[in-house]
Amino acid sequence: MNMHNLRIMELDLTKWDPQPTGALQKILTTELRIFCPSVEFIAFWVGGTRFFWTLDGDNWTYHYETGQNIRFEPIWKNV
């Protein structure tokens, strides 16, 4: 991929049917990293919920935020 400095991607999966579960999201994060090895942090929006996948060593870990728990400060500002 041309974007060798890309660290964070934020993608919207809301319209997927069925909506992707944690296992499917993990496959997506792995695939994305194959083609963009610099990516270390991927956020998936599924409706009003945002899933954060973070690369920890060789493994991806995730947490999610929904409703009022969604962080006020958008991640795009903190890059």
Next chain:
Amino acid sequence: MQVQLGETHPQTREISLLTMSSASAGGSLSPELCGRIVKWARGSDLPFLARTCKSFQTVSEKRIYDTLVLGNPTVAFDACRSISTAERLGPYVHQFFIYQDQNRYRNVTLHVQFWQMVQAAMNHMCNLEKFYIHDPAGHNTFVLDPTQLNFQLDDAQIRINWDAHVVDFLASQLSLDRLTVMYGPDNFEYPLAPDALPALKQFIGAITVAVQLLTRPLTHLQVHVDETSSVPVLSFIRRLSATSATLRSLSFLELPDAIAIDALKLISTTCPQLRYVGVLSFPSRHVSSYLSSAGFVINKIILTCSAKKFIVA
């Protein structure tokens, strides 16, 4: 400094003892000691402290007026009247948020006299660094007339109609670092001056304004995509090459699904140095072409979500 209610500090007891000692001796408190007391006082106590003596008045008022968050129109009007009549107060204000709390005061009409008082108050805020201004009616833009204002902001968040007053105001802000425009125009009837906002690093707002800012040293850009806009999104992305040397983060709001693939392809060629890109719709039925579009050399990826299977081959 934001006023925090209920703050305590280990030094509070020490300061209290010093206060009692000095008061019982009939002496006045030093400005330094008053400053330390005020620093750790509860926000609700500051107006009372300000009435006790001159030393407390000065330091208390500096903290009270440092950051004003005014969503109650009655309180806002009174605060602005105080600032406009007492010249010492205006320079204390560093952050100013003026709006109408829609949950509590939605039915209150903000007349032109209200905005005239806001303007009179802002006229005295020579040290203002950040403001948020929201006029629900949108048309009281005269409040931003730069001939009536005397500050250079770092951060401006404007929720008011885009017109000549706004354009002139922005042209007067030579050190503005961050700008948010919530009621962006959908045309170029009021264009920005070519040399306006020379220091701007972050912009949030309409694509019609963003496209005029691409020669600034932007590092962070969030664009609201409006399908009725006179600037097509893909055309805008091509023009991002003008700011690609500095741009680190590119965020789209409401980017149409149908152009997500083409948008990512263009972004990867015009802004290859980006560290963040989002929020892009990730179309489940077109993942192969989506990834390829970004310059990937991809083998066969078959996603069959409708069949509840996910196969990578």
